[in-house]
Amino acid sequence: MKLDVLTQLNADRAARKAVILITDTETGDQRLIREDDIAGSDRAELYGALIRAGRSRPLKDEEGGGFANVLVPPAKLVLIGAVHISQALAPMAGMLGYDVTIVDPRTAFATEDRFPNVSLIAEWPDVALPEVGVDRWTAFCALTHDPKIDDPGLLHALEKQCFYIGALGSRKTHARRVERLTEAGRSETEISRIHAPIGLAIGAQSPAEIAVSIMAQITAALRLGQVAT
């Protein structure tokens, strides 16, 4: 491997960008496919699928051959709301490999007793989130039911193009949220990226079951792209 290829690859990883290194294992020749170049490349569909799968593998001849080393940033999960559902969601997401951060300005909710071993920030989202590094490899859930707390978080998540954005609340609650976000200048297309009511429709009742429905929806968004509703 050329040192400049390795240096570029490591710089992209440090910047939380996905990269694919394709190696001809006979000759050692290598090509670095960078996340931002995929859309315009000749095999955009293949590269997109490799990154969503997040797994390295040998490529078939019709895929161009060679070995594809797929390097994707570890996914983050940001939860607005140190609520009951978050108590089930945080450990579940940890098991699935997410780095979990919970933001809630209400200090009665955001306590270490309620959330051991989780990064917890007792601040308003507009103060906390710029430090969290929300990006497109982040799943984002607004769970407080309080527009004062949820809305600034959702606006931040839309701006940072999180791969998944979900918001707790009924259809009626969401209709009012859509009005507020529209007033805040977000387009219909942007707002339609928010999964609300949050989670897959599996008849979830308890906080833990709701957490399952949310994690399943997040997993589908991560692995299948933007198709799960």
Next chain:
Amino acid sequence: MKEASINPLDDPLAIAQAWRGEGRDVALATVVETWGSAPRPVGSHLVIDGEGNFEGSVSGGCVEGAVIAEAVDVIDSGSPRTLEFGVADETAWQVGLSCGGRIRVFVEKVD
């Protein structure tokens, strides 16, 4: 706050860059294919320097010794090679992927 950033202390690709930057001869080994119950997944790395120092893992310890010896040859010759270890291979059996799996490891020089 827990950081999801790359830790240069336990990241073979970051270590490879750092070692090369220090002027050391460096080879990188990558698991490119596995069959059966292989101990480390495809894409796992082992980084080796010209003195035989190494970080990372391609098999959880079973075949690292053999990979390191080959890596020192790859550093000398500059040509990459692909190694295969598994139960079907008498030599490999001696270095011991006794779990019954097979792995293919690509070894290249960083230059």
